[in-house]
Amino acid sequence: MARSKYSPTEIERKWQERWASEDLYTARDDDPRPKYYNLAMLPYPSGDLHIGHWYNYTGTDIYGRFQRMRGFNVMQPIGFDAFGLPAENAAIKNNIQPRTWTLENIARMRQQLRSLGAGWDWSREAVTCLPEYYTWTQWLFLQFYKHGLAYRTNAPANWCPTCNTTLANEQVVNGTCERCHSVVERREIDQWLLRITKYADELLRYDGLDWPEKTRLMQTNWIGRSEGAEIRFIAEVPEAKGKGSERIEIPVFTTRPDTIYGVTFFVLAPEHPLVDRLTTPEQRGAVEAYLEQVRRETEIERLSTDESHPKTGVPLGTFVVNPVSGEKVPIWIADYVLMGYGTGAVMGVPAHDQRDFEFARKFGIPVRVVYQDEKSTLDGETMTEAVTHVGHVINSGPFDGMPDSPETIRAFIKRIEEIGAGKATVSYRLRDWLISRQRYWGAPIPIVYCEDHGAVPVPEDQLPVVLPDEVQFKPTGESPLRYVPEFLNTTCPVCGNPATRETDTMDTFICSSWYFLRYTDPDDALHPWTAETATKWMPVDMYIGGPEHATMHLLYARFFVKALRDMGLLAIDEPFTRLYHQGMVLGPDGQKMSKSRGNVVAPDDVIARYGADAVRCYLMFMGPFDQGGPWNNQGIEGVARFLNRAWSLLTETIEAQTGETAEKPQGSAAERLRHKAIARVTDDYAELRFNTALAGLMEFVNGLNRLREEDPAVIRDARFLAAVDELLVLLAPMAPHVTEELWHQRGHTESIHLRPWPEYDPALTVDNIVTLVVQVNGKVRDRLEVTPGLSDEQARELVLARPKVQSALEGRAPKKFIYVRDRNLASVVG
RNA sequence: GGGGCGGUGGUGGAAUGGUAGACACAGCGGACUUAAAAUCCGCUUCGGCGAAAGCCGAGUGGGGGUUCGAGUCCCCCCCGCCCUACCA
Numbered sequence: 001m002a003r004s005k006y007s008p009t010e011i012e013r014k015w016q017e018r019w020a021s022e023d024l025y026t027a028r029d030d031d032p033r034p035k036y037y038n039l040a041m042l043p044y045p046s047g048d049l050h051i052g053h054w055y056n057y058t059g060t061d062i063y064g065r066f067q068r069m070r071g072f073n074v075m076q077p078i079g080f081d082a083f084g085l086p087a088e089n090a091a092i093k094n095n096i097q098p099r100t101w102t103l104e105n106i107a108r109m110r111q112q113l114r115s116l117g118a119g120w121d122w123s124r125e126a127v128t129c130l131p132e133y134y135t136w137t138q139w140l141f142l143q144f145y146k147h148g149l150a151y152r153t154n155a156p157a158n159w160c161p162t163c164n165t166t167l168a169n170e171q172v173v174n175g176t177c178e179r180c181h182s183v184v185e186r187r188e189i190d191q192w193l194l195r196i197t198k199y200a201d202e203l204l205r206y207d208g209l210d211w212p213e214k215t216r217l218m219q220t221n222w223i224g225r226s227e228g229a230e231i232r233f234i235a236e237v238p239e240a241k242g243k244g245s246e247r248i249e250i251p252v253f254t255t256r257p258d259t260i261y262g263v264t265f266f267v268l269a270p271e272h273p274l275v276d277r278l279t280t281p282e283q284r285g286a287v288e289a290y291l292e293q294v295r296r297e298t299e300i301e302r303l304s305t306d307e308s309h310p311k312t313g314v315p316l317g318t319f320v321v322n323p324v325s326g327e328k329v330p331i332w333i334a335d336y337v338l339m340g341y342g343t344g345a346v347m348g349v350p351a352h353d354q355r356d357f358e359f360a361r362k363f364g365i366p367v368r369v370v371y372q373d374e375k376s377t378l379d380g381e382t383m384t385e386a387v388t389h390v391g392h393v394i395n396s397g398p399f400d401g402m403p404d405s406p407e408t409i410r411a412f413i414k415r416i417e418e419i420g421a422g423k424a425t426v427s428y429r430l431r432d433w434l435i436s437r438q439r440y441w442g443a444p445i446p447i448v449y450c451e452d453h454g455a456v457p458v459p460e461d462q463l464p465v466v467l468p469d470e471v472q473f474k475p476t477g478e479s480p481l482r483y484v485p486e487f488l489n490t491t492c493p494v495c496g497n498p499a500t501r502e503t504d505t506m507d508t509f510i511c512s513s514w515y516f517l518r519y520t521d522p523d524d525a526l527h528p529w530t531a532e533t534a535t536k537w538m539p540v541d542m543y544i545g546g547p548e549h550a551t552m553h554l555l556y557a558r559f560f561v562k563a564l565r566d567m568g569l570l571a572i573d574e575p576f577t578r579l580y581h582q583g584m585v586l587g588p589d590g591q592k593m594s595k596s597r598g599n600v601v602a603p604d605d606v607i608a609r610y611g612a613d614a615v616r617c618y619l620m621f622m623g624p625f626d627q628g629g630p631w632n633n634q635g636i637e638g639v640a641r642f643l644n645r646a647w648s649l650l651t652e653t654i655e656a657q658t659g660e661t662a663e664k665p666q667g668s669a670a671e672r673l674r675h676k677a678i679a680r681v682t683d684d685y686a687e688l689r690f691n692t693a694l695a696g697l698m699e700f701v702n703g704l705n706r707l708r709e710e711d712p713a714v715i716r717d718a719r720f721l722a723a724v725d726e727l728l729v730l731l732a733p734m735a736p737h738v739t740e741e742l743w744h745q746r747g748h749t750e751s752i753h754l755r756p757w758p759e760y761d762p763a764l765t766v767d768n769i770v771t772l773v774v775q776v777n778g779k780v781r782d783r784l785e786v787t788p789g790l791s792d793e794q795a796r797e798l799v800l801a802r803p804k805v806q807s808a809l810e811g812r813a814p815k816k817f818i819y820v821r822d823r824n825l826a827s828v829v830g
Numbered sequence: 831g832g833g834g835c836g837g838u839g840g841u842g843g844a845a846u847g848g849u850a851g852a853c854a855c856a857g858c859g860g861a862c863u864u865a866a867a868a869u870c871c872g873c874u875u876c877g878g879c880g881a882a883a884g885c886c887g888a889g890u891g892g893g894g895g896u897u898c899g900a901g902u903c904c905c906c907c908c909c910g911c912c913c914u915a916c917c918a
Contacts, residue, residue: 214834214913221833224917254918267918309916334916341917348918354831355916429917550913621854623843627835632842638854644869692844695853702853709871773849778899780849818898825848827898 006647008611012737016114024751025119027075029533036072037537038064039516039576041545041553042079042126045105046086049112051585051593051619051631052546054603058616059582059625059690060544061118065733066685067542068119069757075537077519078113078120080106082129083442083508085163091441092473098441099469102129112604117612117736119753126518128511133518134443135464136528137511140564142446142457147567149195150435152447152455157434159187165438191436192445192504196559200225200428203558210578215550222551224429228255229413230343231422233266233320235331238280250274250320253342253427256352257412261396262370264360265348266320266331267313269339270294278331280317287333290314294335311336311359322347323421324412325397334359342427350386351378357386370395371404433556435507440471440480442505450492450499459493465501479503512553513560516540516575540576547581554579580688583628585619590630601631613735614640620690620734639694643738646701646727649708650742653715653724660716666707667717671764673703674723678760681730690734697731729755774799775827776808788824795819799826 019025027035040060043053061076068074087098094101106127113120126133144150159165162182177184196203200223206216232249250268254260268275270291279287290313313334321328329348336355337346350360350367360367367380373391393402399415402408416422436445444465446458458465468487471480481487481503492499514528520537521530539561554576561575586592587599594600606615618636623629677700684693704723707714714720725746732739732752743752766788772795774782782804790798796817799805809830816829 217833218913221914226917228918252918256918311916336916336918338917343918346918353918355918358916427917547913621842627843629842632855634855635842641869642854648869691842692853695844698853771849775848775899778897783849816898820848823848825899827848829898 006644006738008613008643008738009608011741012115012117012612015737015740016117019119019751020114020122022751023123024753025074025076025121026123027073027121029536031073033071033073035537035541036064036067036074037516037540037542038067038074038076039519039540039543040076040078041543041549042081042512042515043109044084044086045080045082045102045109047105047108049109049116049603051601051603054116054615055585055619055628056545056582057113057116057118058619059688060542061116061736062616062620062685062690062733063542063544063688064119065736065753066757068753069729069733069755071756074119075124075519076119076121077124077126078118078122079124079126079515079519080109080128081508081512081515082106082127083134083505083511085165085439085441088439088441088473097469099129102441115604115607115612117616119736124519124522126515126522128443128508128515129441131464131466132525134467134511136518137443137506137514138446138458138463138465139460139528140514140560141443141506141510142460142463143567143569144194144563145447145457147563149198149563150192151195152190152192154188154190155193157187157189157191159185159189161185189436191434192447192502193432193434194559196433196556197428197430199559199562200430202562203430203555207573208577209574211576212547212579212581215547215554215579215581218550219555222430222555226255226427226429228253228425228427229257229416229422230425231257231260231323231347231416233323233345233347235274235278235318235320237277238318248274248277250345251343251422252345252347253425254347256349256409257416257422258393258399258402258409259349259352259370260322260324260347260412260416261399262349262351262368263322263325263327263329263347264350264366264368265329265356267334267337267346267348267359268316268331269337269344270333270335271339272333272344275316275333278316278318283315283317286314287316290333309336311355311362313359313363323419324416330365332359332363340431341429351380351383352386352388354386354388357383368395433507433559435510436504437507438479438503439505440467440473442508443467443511444481444505445502447502448490448492448499449502450494450497452497453492453494455502456493456499462493467505479505481505509553509556513556514564516557517570535571538570539572539574542578542580543576544580544582546584581626583624583626585622585628586630588631588633593631606636610636610640611643611737613738614643617643617694617734621694623691625688625690642694642698642701643735645705646731647738647742649701649704650724650728651745653721654742654746656715657721658716661718662713662716664711664714664717664720666711666714667719669707670704670714670717670720670723672767673700673707674719674726675760675762675764676700677723677730678726678758679762679765682757682760685733694734697727697734700727700730726758728752729758770824772799773825774802774805775825776805777829778827779808781805781808786824789821790819792819795821795826799828 038060040057043049064074064076082102087102090096090101091098128134141150160177160180160182162180163177204220204223204225230251230253232251235248235250237246237248311334313332316331316333318331319328320331336359337344348356348360350357350365351369352371357367367383369378369380370393371390372378372394378387389404391404393399393408399411402411413424444467446463446465448456448458450456468484471484473480488500488503490499490501491497517529517534521533524530557575561570561572564570565573587597589599591597591599603615614636618639621639622635677696680696681693684696728739728743729752736753740752768787769785770788772784772786773780782802784798784802786798796819800814805828812830814828814830818827
């Protein structure tokens with residue numbers, strides 16, 4: 001018998017073209033079915049789609065296809081996050097325009113994205129580096145500015161000396177640049193920030209979000225909300241020449257105002273603005289030496305992997321007065337106090353804070369206990385570590401005897417407020433979002449500087465501020481745009497006098513903070529999105545991407561949506577209703593893939609050899625989708641074999657249809673296999689358990705082949721044919737090309753991907769003979785074939801009559817008999 | 831230091847408190863073939879007994895507990911990975 005052979009390459013090309021020409025995956029805004037916005041994180045166009053992209057997009061696509069078959073109007077767009085540093089680095093290295101480099105990469109990656117056979121809605125594609133996109137990025141910046149959410153300030157910035165640019169806190173990893181790993185320095189620079197801190201509290205709420213616990217926790221920790229008090233200590237400025245002494249108040253932030261009687265010293269961050277004024281002439285030399293040391297050592301220390309850095313510091317020679325106890329304690333500076341958190345000043349309570357304790361012990365500062373345990377064993381002289389929560393208050397005047405509790409803290413705050421020394425307050429770890437980049441390849445910040453009018457926003461009708469193509473890349477530390485006179489020089493929108501443009505560009509995370517909105521209507525030339533379609537499609541129902549974006553992109557996008565809502569531009573609170581993180585595909589050696597290890601698997605090669613369907617299936621079969629796993633070159637062979645077996649089963653069954661049907665006993669077995677497969681596979685798809693879904697489909701195929709072995713004529717039984725048809729439908733999300741091909745060979749003219757998802761009959765998922773497992777005293781001792789659903793009495797009688805059960809009981813009478821009908825299990829205790 | 835995830839055959843991994851190892855990979859044996867590839871069939875947790883069907887024992891990082899029954903739940907310990915890190 002001449003049989004067609006499964007040759008994926010041909011089939012896949014054919015169907016990809018056909019789907020494109022029929023707009024099969026173009027989501028219509030006026031479709032009456034319920035919408036489903038199925039989103040994958042958009043790629044950066046680095047040049048080639050790597051296996052991680054394939055993994056992410058295969059899972060996303062399978063899920064989208066499943067939802068489409070379940071009756072949803074699925075919108076599954078794709079685009080490119082196309083601004084960013086690599087384009088500029090490539091420009092410098094290869095003497096090619098960043099724009100050219102990027103667009104060429106995009107062209108190549110579009111082909112690769114197509115070769116995956118995913119149901120992308122290409123009509124909605126967005127490319128963030130094109131003026132029709134970034135004009136709206138700039139417009140959004142102006143809205144943030146208008147609403148007081150964008151501001152410019154001179155503040156210390158993370159500076160990467162190699163990339164010659166500032167970095168956001170999120171881009172600093174272990175004190176080094178996340179991209180080039182140079183040690184990050186601190187510099188004072190004028191820069192733009194977005195006021196994300198205004199939304200800190202709301203960002204801590206995840207109402208209605210189906211997000212991984214881990215990701216929510218990471219965001220919560222990143223935001224780092226601490227309740228406490230701001231307390232003003234009073235310092236005396238040393239007498240300057242010709243002036244008398246002066247008293248100034250220095251606020252500290254503390255979460256433990258209840259330990260204020262335990263303060264034995266006071267510490268400022270080295271960068272604190274009052275350090276200079278509070279240094280006595282005697283200490284000036286030592287202080288300046290220390291400041292120099294901190295500047296030199298901080299970054300090196302941050303690099304060191306030492307668990308605890310030894311505490312360093314130096315006294316200023318001046319003192320502060322504790323506003324509650326009236327006591328005078330010395331002021332120090334130390335680099336364990338950070339200018340960027342709280343107020344940059346802390347009250348030192350060594351007995352009850354471990355960092356303060358280490359500092360005090362090192363410099364011989366007294367340790368005063370203000371919380372005592374029941375047995376009064378705490379002694380400031382002898383204790384070896386700080387004790388944070390214990391017993392009751394002592395040495396604290398009117399507060400003595402109060403327990404370690406939130407009420408006690410409130411009592412202290414009340415007292416502090418009464419004497420006018422401070423107030424209850426909340427501090428966050430989260431800082432405002434620094435968005436200025438001294439780089440060329442990004443969206444220009446639409447601001448003009450005028451001598452008379454300062455920073456003036458570019459009028460909206462003059463957008464976009466177009467990025468010029470011809471620039472020189474010089475390692476100056478400034479944006480190359482500064483050296484393009486046609487760009488730099490302009491006129492003030494207010495007075496018309498000569499003015500200069502802002503030459504910094506925006507952090508690319510801005511571009512990716514709203515792209516999911518642009519997808520809802522990417523052709524709108526008059527708005528960033530159309531209210532009506534955005535309302536229809538948002539929020540995103542399922543968002544799939546890597547967990548590494550937890551504290552950056554995913555937090556920024558939430559902030560954007562909340563801010564835009566408050567500006568009246570959106571009517572939703574959250575962008576992504578359900579979030580899912582795929583795992584990582586490792587090299588065959590179980591290690592992270594990297595060029596230096598030589599364990600990189602190139603998707604294009606594998607597809608050329610096995611076809612996209614096999615690659616898709618294998619990626620999903622490797623392990624749980626959220627865990628990933630090592631790539632195994634033999635593993636994909638197994639999956640390819642499975643697709644071949646399915647192909648043969650299908651083509652042979654189709655060919656065997658002669659018009660005559662055969663009613664065979666195996667037909668009803670085929671029907672049961674079919675209903676069981678539907679039940680199992682549907683659940684697995686819904687929970688993104690693609691590995692077990694595929695295992696279920698393999699069992700389905702193996703089962704049908706076994707029936708065929710028993711009686712080859714079964715393939716003309718209508719129930720067998722129905723089972724084989726169902727196999728195609730169930731496999732379609734995973735292997736879209738081969739199933740489409742066979743579906744048409746089967747005689748259908750409409751795409752299999754528009755089929756409704758099948759239902760199953762629970763009654764038909766039950767076998768008519770089941771194995772009853774018998775445990776005696778907890779050990780499996782016997783198995784017997786029975787019809788399901790025996791009564792307790794029937795089961796008891798059958799089981800106790802079994803010789804193996806008898807011998808296991810060794811003549812004892814059964815004390816207890818448990819029959820679990822649903823589990824087909826009996827347990828005898830004797 | 832803090833937080834999270836995980837530890838199951840030679841390998842990747844299955845397993846609503848109910849037959850541990852589904853489904854695959856690799857391996858071994860066999861069929862087909864002049865031969866090989868491909869394909870198909872069988873075996874494959876470990877130890878012991880048996881000619882075999884099979885039987886007995888152990889077994890999910892280690893120790894304890896709850897339960898008729900624990901990979902799964904509880905307590906203690908060990909190991910690995912990821913994130914985070916002087917946040918007052």
